[in-house]
Amino acid sequence: MNGSLERIRSRTAGIDLSWPVLLFVAAALCVLIVLPVSWLVYYSMTDRTGAFTADNFLRLATDPTFIDPFVTTVKIAVSVGAICCLVATPMGWLVARTDMPFKRTVRILVMACFVTPPFLGAIAWELLAAPNSGLLNQLYRSLTGVSPDVHLFDIYSLTGLIFVIACYTFPYVFVLVANALDRIPGDLEDASAILGGTAWITARRVTIPLALPALLAGALVAFLQAMTLFGSPAILAIPAGFHTMTTKIWSLFQYPPKPELAAAASLPLLVITVLLLRAEYMILGRRGYSVVGGRNSDPRLVRLGMLRWPALVLCFLLLLNPVFLPYGALLNAAFSRVPSQLLSLENVTLHNINFVLFDLSATKLALKNTFLLGALAATIGTVFALVIAYVTTRKAIAGYRALGFLATAPVAIPGIVLGVGLFLSYTRPPFVLYGTLWILLLAFITISLPSAYQQLQAALRGVHPELEDASRILGATRLQTLGRITAPLLRTGVIATWCFIFVGVIRELSAAIMLFTSETKVISVLIFDLNESGDLAAISVLGLMMLAITFVVVVAANQIPGFGGDVRLRNA
Amino acid sequence: MRNSKFSRRALLKGSAALALGGFASPLKAAAPEASPVTPALIEAARQEGKVAWYTSVDLPVAEKIAKAFEAKYPDIATRVERSGAERIFQRIGQEQGSRIYAVDVVNSSDAAHFIAWKRDGWLAPYVPEDVARHYKPEHRDMDGMFATWRAWLSVIGYNTTLVKAEDAPKSFADLLDPKWNGKIVKGHPSYSGTILTATFQMSRDLGWSYFEKLAKQNVLQVQSSAEPPKKLALGERAVMADGNEYNLFLLKESGQPVEIVYATEGSPLIVGPNGIFANAPNPNAARLFQSWMFTVEAQQLMIEVGGLRSLHALAKEKPGRKPLKEIKLMKDDPVAVERGSEEIKAHYTQYFHV
Numbered sequence: 001m002n003g004s005l006e007r008i009r010s011r012t013a014g015i016d017l018s019w020p021v022l023l024f025v026a027a028a029l030c031v032l033i034v035l036p037v038s039w040l041v042y043y044s045m046t047d048r049t050g051a052f053t054a055d056n057f058l059r060l061a062t063d064p065t066f067i068d069p070f071v072t073t074v075k076i077a078v079s080v081g082a083i084c085c086l087v088a089t090p091m092g093w094l095v096a097r098t099d100m101p102f103k104r105t106v107r108i109l110v111m112a113c114f115v116t117p118p119f120l121g122a123i124a125w126e127l128l129a130a131p132n133s134g135l136l137n138q139l140y141r142s143l144t145g146v147s148p149d150v151h152l153f154d155i156y157s158l159t160g161l162i163f164v165i166a167c168y169t170f171p172y173v174f175v176l177v178a179n180a181l182d183r184i185p186g187d188l189e190d191a192s193a194i195l196g197g198t199a200w201i202t203a204r205r206v207t208i209p210l211a212l213p214a215l216l217a218g219a220l221v222a223f224l225q226a227m228t229l230f231g232s233p234a235i236l237a238i239p240a241g242f243h244t245m246t247t248k249i250w251s252l253f254q255y256p257p258k259p260e261l262a263a264a265a266s267l268p269l270l271v272i273t274v275l276l277l278r279a280e281y282m283i284l285g286r287r288g289y290s291v292v293g294g295r296n297s298d299p300r301l302v303r304l305g306m307l308r309w310p311a312l313v314l315c316f317l318l319l320l321n322p323v324f325l326p327y328g329a330l331l332n333a334a335f336s337r338v339p340s341q342l343l344s345l346e347n348v349t350l351h352n353i354n355f356v357l358f359d360l361s362a363t364k365l366a367l368k369n370t371f372l373l374g375a376l377a378a379t380i381g382t383v384f385a386l387v388i389a390y391v392t393t394r395k396a397i398a399g400y401r402a403l404g405f406l407a408t409a410p411v412a413i414p415g416i417v418l419g420v421g422l423f424l425s426y427t428r429p430p431f432v433l434y435g436t437l438w439i440l441l442l443a444f445i446t447i448s449l450p451s452a453y454q455q456l457q458a459a460l461r462g463v464h465p466e467l468e469d470a471s472r473i474l475g476a477t478r479l480q481t482l483g484r485i486t487a488p489l490l491r492t493g494v495i496a497t498w499c500f501i502f503v504g505v506i507r508e509l510s511a512a513i514m515l516f517t518s519e520t521k522v523i524s525v526l527i528f529d530l531n532e533s534g535d536l537a538a539i540s541v542l543g544l545m546m547l548a549i550t551f552v553v554v555v556a557a558n559q560i561p562g563f564g565g566d567v568r569l570r571n572a
Numbered sequence: 573m574r575n576s577k578f579s580r581r582a583l584l585k586g587s588a589a590l591a592l593g594g595f596a597s598p599l600k601a602a603a604p605e606a607s608p609v610t611p612a613l614i615e616a617a618r619q620e621g622k623v624a625w626y627t628s629v630d631l632p633v634a635e636k637i638a639k640a641f642e643a644k645y646p647d648i649a650t651r652v653e654r655s656g657a658e659r660i661f662q663r664i665g666q667e668q669g670s671r672i673y674a675v676d677v678v679n680s681s682d683a684a685h686f687i688a689w690k691r692d693g694w695l696a697p698y699v700p701e702d703v704a705r706h707y708k709p710e711h712r713d714m715d716g717m718f719a720t721w722r723a724w725l726s727v728i729g730y731n732t733t734l735v736k737a738e739d740a741p742k743s744f745a746d747l748l749d750p751k752w753n754g755k756i757v758k759g760h761p762s763y764s765g766t767i768l769t770a771t772f773q774m775s776r777d778l779g780w781s782y783f784e785k786l787a788k789q790n791v792l793q794v795q796s797s798a799e800p801p802k803k804l805a806l807g808e809r810a811v812m813a814d815g816n817e818y819n820l821f822l823l824k825e826s827g828q829p830v831e832i833v834y835a836t837e838g839s840p841l842i843v844g845p846n847g848i849f850a851n852a853p854n855p856n857a858a859r860l861f862q863s864w865m866f867t868v869e870a871q872q873l874m875i876e877v878g879g880l881r882s883l884h885a886l887a888k889e890k891p892g893r894k895p896l897k898e899i900k901l902m903k904d905d906p907v908a909v910e911r912g913s914e915e916i917k918a919h920y921t922q923y924f925h926v
Contacts, residue, residue, distance in 0.1 A: 065921070132734075133808035148734060156792060239793050241925045251926075254762050255662035256914060338828075340806040359635045361651045427670050435672035517667055518626070518653040518674050529655060532763060533631055534799030536806075 022397050025388060029406035032446045036421025037270070037413070043263035043424050056264035066265065069243040072158065073227055076244060079162045080226035081219045084170040089215060091315055092177035097207075098302045100311045106319070107178075113322035114171035115550050117507035117524060118164075119231025120543045123531055124326030125164045126235065127333055127540075129153035133340035135329060156240040165232050167322035169225045173218030180214030181207070186300045199302070213284050220280045224273055228414030230510035231524075235531055245269060246416045250513060259424060266417040274412045327547075333540035352537040356545075360538065365519070366526040370506050373437060373522060377444035378501040382494055384445065385452035390486070393460040394468075404453075411450040418443055419514030435517045443511040448501040455500070459493025460486075499557030503550050604697045604716040606704030609863045616856035618647040623857035625650060626664065627679040628657035628765055629722065629844065630798040630819060633878040640873055641864055648857050656796055657682040657765025668694060673851040676858035677865075679721055681797070681844045682765025684910035686718045689847070696850040700863040706885040707866070711843075718847030721865055722880040725817040725899065726770035726840040728833035729801060734810040743836040744778060747786060747813050754790045757809035759797040760926070762917050766797035770814050770840035772909045772916055773902040778837060780919060786813060787923035804830045814840075818879030821893055825879075834894070838902040 047053045060066045091110070095103045113121075128136050131151040140152040154160055184207060192202040233244040243251065245265065252262040304311055316324075333339035337347040356363055385407065391397055392404040410418070422443050426433035433439040463486060471481040487494075509524040516525045523546055530539045607613075617623075627634050631654045638650035655663065657680045664675055680686065689695050690713070697716040712719035728747070730740045734755075741747050747756060761768035775783060792809050794800060800815030805828040817839075820832045846865055852858040864870055871882040875890055889895050909916070 065925075068925075130806075130808050132810075133803075133806040238795075238926045241791075241793050243926055247926075251762070253662075255658055255665065257662065257666075338806065340808070355632070355635075359639065360631070361635060361638060361649075362653070365651070427666075432670060434670045435667060435674075517672055518624070518663065519672075530631070532656065532659075532794075532799075533654070533796040534794060534802040535631060536802075538631075 019397070021387065021391065022399055022403070025384070025391070025403055026399075026406065028384070029403070029409075032442060032449070033406060033409050033413070036418060036425045039424040040263045040266055040270075040417070040421040043260050044267055046260065048260070056260050059261065060264050060268075065243075066248065069245050069248040070268070072237075072242055073245040075158070076162055076165060076233075077223045077227040080166045080169055081223040083162070083166040084173040084222040085215060085219050087166070087318055088170045088173035088218065089177055091318060092174050092181060094311050094315060096178045096181035097300075098304050098308075098311065100304060100308055100315070102312055106312075106315045109319045109323055110171050110174050111554065112551075113168055113319070114175070115503050115507070115554055116168060116322065116326070116547065117231070117509070117543075118168040118229060119235060119509055119524065119528065119531075120330070120539075120546070121168050121322060121326050122164050122232040122235040123527075123536070123539055123543070124329045125155050125160070125167075127329040127339055127536065128325055129155040129160065130340075131156070135332070135340070135342065136325075138340070156236055158237075158240075158242070161233060161236045161240075163321075164236060165226050165229055166222075167326075168232075169222045169229075170322075172221045172225060173215070176214045176218040176221070177211060180211045184210045189300055216283050217280050220276050224276060224414075227272065228269060228416065228510070230416050230513065231528065234528070246414075246510065249416055249420065253420075253423075253514065259420075262420050263424065266414075266420050269414050270412065270417050273414060277412050330540040330543055330547075333537050334544055336537070339536040339540070352541050356538050356541040362521060362526055362529075363542070366521045366523050369437060369440075369520060370522045370524075373440055373444055374502045374505040376441055377448060377505045378498045380441075381445045381448045381452050381501045382456075382498045385449060385456050385497065386490075386494065389453055389456040389460050390482075393457055394465065404457075407453040408450045410446045413446070415443075415447060415508065415510030416514065418446060419511035422511070423514050434515070435520065437520050439515050440512060440520060440522070443515055444501075444505045444508060447508065447511060448504050451504075452497045452501055455497050456490070456493055459490050459497075462493075463489045496557050499553050503553055503557075506546060506550065604699050606699045606701045607859065607863070608701050609860065613856055613860055613863075614645070617645065617854070617860040620854040620857045621647060622649040622651065623854050623861045624653060624674055624676045625679065625861065626653045626660050626675045626677070628655065628660055628681045629679060629878065629880075630654075630796075630816065633818070633822075633874075633880075636877045637865075637870070637874065640870065641861060644864065645860065648860070650861070656760075656763035657685065658761070658763055658768060661685050661688075661765075664689075664694075668851075673849070673853050675849050676852040676854050677846060677848055677861050679844055679846045680765055681842055682768055682909065682913075683720075683843050683845055683904070683906035684769075684913060685765070686713070686845050686847055687906060687910045689849075690715070690717050694850055696848045696852065696855070696858075698848050698859055698862055700866045702863070702866040702868065702884065706868070707883060708885075711883045713845075713847075718845040719866065720843045720883050721846035722844040722874060722878070723883055723896075724766075724842055724844075724880050725834070725901070726766050726797065726814045726842055727817045727820065728835050729804055729812045729815065729820050730831055730833065731804045731807055731810050732829040732831050734807060737831070740831065740833060741811060741835075742833065744774065744782065744813075745837070747811065748782075748789065752789055752811055755810040756786075756789050756813050757792040757794060757800045757803045757811070757815075758786075758813040759800055759815055760793060760795045760924075761920050763795040764797040765844075766816060766842050767814055768913065768916060769842050769904065769906075769909055770797075771920060772912060773840040773904065774814075775916065775919070776905075776908075777902055780923075783920065784923050787925075791924070793924060793926055801830060821879030822877075825892075832894075834899050836900070838900040841901045841904045843904060843906075 044056055045052055047055065094100045095106050128134050131137060131154040134153060134155065136153055137151045141148065141150065155164065188206050189202050192206045197205065228246060230246040230250065234247045234250065237244055238247060249262050249265050252258045252265065332343050334352055335348055336343050337349045341347055388403050388407045392400045422439055423434065425431065426439050467485055468481050471485045476484065507524060509528060512522050512525050513528060516522065523542060527539050527542055625638065634652045634654050638652050641650050642648065660680060661682065664678065667674055695717040699716040703712050703719045707719055728741055759767040761771045791813065792803065794803060797814065797816045798819050800812035801819035801823055803809050804812055805823045817832060820830050823830045846862060848858045848862050866884065868884055868886045871884040871887040874880045875882055875887060881896055
């Protein structure tokens with residue numbers, strides 16, 4: 001072991017790329033992360049004149065217009081966390097550990113809600129469950145014959161909002177739980193069975209304890225996602241007359257802007273996120289996956305017998321909410337003259353498509369910006385993450401731990417907080433990037449870095465250093481080895497990472513909403529703009545286009561085995 | 573239309589100028605000469621090849637206007653940047669502050685914005701020929717910085733399948749009836765210039781207590797003044813407490829089940845001026861666009877496809893729409909709105925929570 005470390009050291013010394021690489025990457029990470037967070041802290045503690053003050057925080061702690069949104073946000077986050085676990089755990093178990101039919105289809109459908117932008121889901125649910133015009137409420141009234149005042153669902157409510165957020169957050173828990181269950185070796189369960197444990201005892205004593213860390217981690221992730229989400233609350237909570245923390249922060253940028261209050265209001269989100277991630281680390285760190293790590297034998301599948309088909313029906317019923325119903329509502333609205341009417345021969349129209357493609361002068365620019373930013377962020381982000389992952393997994397240079405830490409740090413910065421931080425950093429000299437695509441590019445790279453890094457690190461761990469050593473022993477330089485051996489072996493991982501960053505970028509709203517200008521609008525912002533003027537049909541067309549692009553990219557990425565390992569798309 | 577409806581604007585202009593007394597000397601300076609559209613201007617505009625119009629008029633209307641301009645001048649790509657007037661104001665302020673000069677021509681439904689922009693020296697003087705010839709002095713800035721491109725009302729409306737005509741509200745006071753609880757939709761003054769202006773006029777004439785009571789009616793709070801009419805057409809809410817008259821005209825004429833109510837207390841009058849920015853990236857295209865916007869052709873188009881009202885002397889109201897002179901109006905007062913805008917928004921948030 002020591003020998004190989006020495007070998008590695010001597011190799012790096014030979015090329016001497018280590019220090020420049022370390023310095024460059026560290027500097028870049030500092031610019032990406034430390035700068036915006038520092039400005040955030042600075043603004044939150046100063047007044048307009050730049051003098052130190054605690055007034056912003058005092059106001060935050062005493063003003064009910066800040067306390068109420070905070071309480072609401074906590075309620076939402078806790079409820080969403082709980083609901084996601086309740087829904088995702090049985091589904092994850094059915095998919096990973098039973099002989100339910102069409103398991104792959106279910107996984108693909110969960111993937112579909114994973115990549116559906118939550119704000120689009122929220123708008124689709126307005127079409128479905130607005131109290132009077134919602135399609136589901138109309139259906140309910142026509143089935144029961146109750147008066148037009150009666151409704152079954154009201155999406156413009158705290159419950160409605162929690163429901164919609166949960167719809168697009170549960171895949172995070174699902175992925176974690178299903179993957180953990182996939183990895184539990186069958187041997188352990190077999191041992192329990194051989195020792196006389198019934199199925200229930202095995203589940204209670206072996207399977208559940210082993211899957212519990214993943215579930216807890218999932219609950220935390222769901223909590224954080226729900227807490228930092230911007231789009232869905234902006235679409236559903238404001239019409240109902242309440243704010244969450246994210247919409248409150250955003251509203252502080254409306255005229256007259258109050259950046260110092262926005263900065264102060266952002267910090268609690270940041271602190272809570274850091275603390276919870278720390279807790280997640282401690283939970284996972286203590287329970288560990290060490291038992292789970294080795295692939296001993298495939299997990300035993302539980303035979304559901306008679307229940308196979310009911311189980312599948314249950315999965316599909318659950319998936320109605322995030323996938324089938326909303327997509328159907330969007331399709332309906334895209335082709336209908338009135339979005340709240342079901343398509344029929346009388347009201348079918350291509351007008352909406354025509355409007356979005358040819359009349360709406362913002363479409364072309366937004367599409368161009370979105371593609372450009374998606375491709376650039378994905379490319380730069382992947383390269384960046386690859387370098388850091390290589391350095392940290394091969395321990396190629398001293399200080400690799402710091403790099404790894406910095407690369408994962410953005411996970412603790414909610415999108416809207418990053419947006420505020422970048423806004424404060426880059427609207428003033430020396431770096432005036434506001435109004436350019438660069439500031440959005442910075443935001444998107446920062447946001448996608450942690451998941452890209454984790455994914456590529458996992459991929460690199462799968463490539464045994466022996467292969468590289470062989471190449472080096474045969475006389476290749478480190479760079480040649482990288483190019484000829486490591487890179488081809490990593491190809492699938494790299495492509496997958498690229499695709500996931502791309503998809504993550506085109507659905508990002510919370511940072512983009514703080515940073516765009518009229519000429520740097522992206523599709524998600526355009527959809528949000530259209531929502532504020534109630535152009536539901538145009539939104540549906542744009543949203544479906546966005547989904548189509550996403551699916552093409554995801555299908556491409558899905559050719560790659562092992563979907564969803566550690567991929568964490570952020571909510572928008 | 574009756575002169576008295578708008579004469580207060582002249583008075584306001586005077587008071588605006590007084591209020592801004594320290595800057596330049598607008599009272600003495602003669603208004604700039606009218607500028608005709610010359611072949612040289614058209615050529616220079618074509619060279620620039622594009623123009624950006626920031627506006628708060630409802631998107632489909634804005635795009636139709638832009639497309640008509642492009643049809644007339646095919647070499648000039650017209651980009652519409654549409655948002656709520658208050659958003660536009662914030663966006664432009666942020667952009668100019670960061671030295672991002674993207675806006676050529678601006679149209680706001682909050683006339684007070686033009687007072688602020690003019691005071692900041694952000695507007696360029698330019699008087700289209702039509703404005704000089706066919707617009708009354710009270711509808712244009714005395715220094716030629718802007719002129720009223722469109723006018724409309726903020727009105728009450730209802731969905732005719734959900735509400736019978738005899739049950740419909742007749743006045744703002746009627747909306748406080750408990751029977752409308754949970755059935756009202758309204759726009760937001762932090763987003764929409766129309767709603768901000770209307771909120772100012774209504775709070776002045778009816779008192780803030782009106783809004784305090786209205787807030788207890790469990791209203792659906794949307795953003796744009798264009799959205800309440802759309803929510804009515806969807807059948808999402810039965811009644812709208814404020815919002816664009818012009819959207820209701822358009823929806824009604826396309827067969828949607830909506831109807832307009834001009835409140836007995838008077839309907840808030842909204843004017844939307846158009847002006848050119850001093851550091852417009854496409855100054856010639858901006859002038860050409862501004863000139864075209866005030867032609868009787870464009871004004872008539874705005875009436876036909878936009879449901880808006882024109883102050884051009886030669887423009888004709890569309891038959892079937894109630895003429896402006898037959899409607900009881902609330903007085904507009906951009907100077908007071910400019911002064912009170914922040915307070916209006918704060919007051920509103922206090923009652924409506926968002």
